[in-house]
Amino acid sequence: MGMLVVGSVAFDSVETPFGKVDDVLGGSATYFSTSASYFTNVALVAVIGEDFPEKHITFLKSRNIDVSGLERASGNTFRWKGRYTYELNEAHTLETHLNVFQSFKPVLPESHRDYEVVFLANIDPDLQREVLAQVKKPKLVACDTMNFWIQGKRDSLVETLELVDILIINDGEARQLSGEPNLVKAAAKIRAMGPKTLIIKRGEYGALLFTNDGVFAAPAYPLEKVFDPTGAGDTFAGGFMGYLANTMNFDDASIRKAIIFGSVMASFNVEDFSLNRLKSLDYSEIEDRYREFRRLTHFDDI
């Protein structure tokens, strides 16, 4: 049981219409593993620099996250700087400093090679495959990607997609990857590339799931205050995969529930900067909001 995630651990500097923070804890694997930790054990594989403070590692450990695959390299930790306008669906990247991430060659500790559930967060698709190749018998593999790889490393990304069961991307990425403006058609093209399960995130509009069993539309939770969307996608993926790794049941009904748990976690995350809201979360709050999603979407039979 439990699961493995490879991705980034970073310092983020973020500006939204509601405030500003500098060099706070961020990164796809950080959001993912913190979110997933409410559902299952997570082993995190990533790289940090000499400047990464012990307190953040202490926090990850406090969430019961296995950090034995978190490599400390000489140099600085990956840094991202971005800004959001009132159009909170879209981040405007101001600066990206790969730093120690530039020469990251993940080598899985022996104990990590037995995980059956794997999430390849948004990193170079070459690296995604290198990590996956070290896993002995993967049962469920999901991945994320972004416009940068779709445009710059398309062939490698296509190779990765052939190996994954679930792809989680946003609507703009789905259109870019498929060359198809209509999402239903885009989904058919992408699923033909490998991932039989496709989740298309639409920010404040929720997510669409495409499988052999049909389509599922999950709403986003209508929030009065979206403070900072940074990490929402990774937090969604963390709740989603964490739930599946916990149940080890991958049928359509479970995947739908997992999407709602992912949406629940994302709805909390955007309420504050960095991982602040995820840090203070109680499992009963997660269950309460899941039930609110039921009320939000329920209508009677004909």
Place this chain on the structure above:
Amino acid sequence: MGMLVVGSVAFDSVETPFGKVDDVLGGSATYFSTSASYFTNVALVAVIGEDFPEKHITFLKSRNIDVSGLERASGNTFRWKGRYTYELNEAHTLETHLNVFQSFKPVLPESHRDYEVVFLANIDPDLQREVLAQVKKPKLVACDTMNFWIQGKRDSLVETLELVDILIINDGEARQLSGEPNLVKAAAKIRAMGPKTLIIKRGEYGALLFTNDGVFAAPAYPLEKVFDPTGAGDTFAGGFMGYLANTMNFDDASIRKAIIFGSVMASFNVEDFSLNRLKSLDYSEIEDRYREFRRLTHFDDI
């Protein structure tokens, strides 16, 4: 039983990425009443010009729509010309000729004053109130409006809103009317203006319902082909109000079902130009798609 609608009957010329039509049957009241006619009896109040062909009136009658309030005036019928790009959520108006609509002063036939369910489609808010004042004992009044009236006749619109139970507008209009980018906050402000039930349409992303009982999020049906979005909002309103007028039950559960019926009707309408798809519809198709909306949104309890 049955219901009254006042709005426009028009000729539309429309260009989408998939085709082009000239002077086809359109207008808010036309789409609304045709859609509603699958659920209840509808009396249509509108004005047409000398150029309006008998065949369109024959069609409306074939849908059992009461056209005794359809006034024929000297001059030409209202004409609208618009274009959609691949961003099918937004119409670009190229031409608007009000023609006979410019001097329209609706006078309800005596038989029309007893209707209890009234829909004030998107027309001058002065006219909306003039029509409503002629209805003896309205039980459920809903209305639509647009950016043109929000900007140009705000005071009159606010007066109308004080008199209606349900407002149905799109997200851009909700933001414009409330001056609030966040839809949850916008909804609170708008509901304080009068309409206790607010439906915010979000095109391909579905609709949000705000009532005293909370929020309901309805998805749109994911279509492989959206041919022409013209009239989708009025068709939605027609299915929604038609269902309510049929059941005369206005509780939260009924309103949610009505929203799904509205979404079902809109999903059919966008599959072809003008009212072509609505013309050929069978009630069993409506029920089938309602069930598809259930499958589209269902997830198990926690």
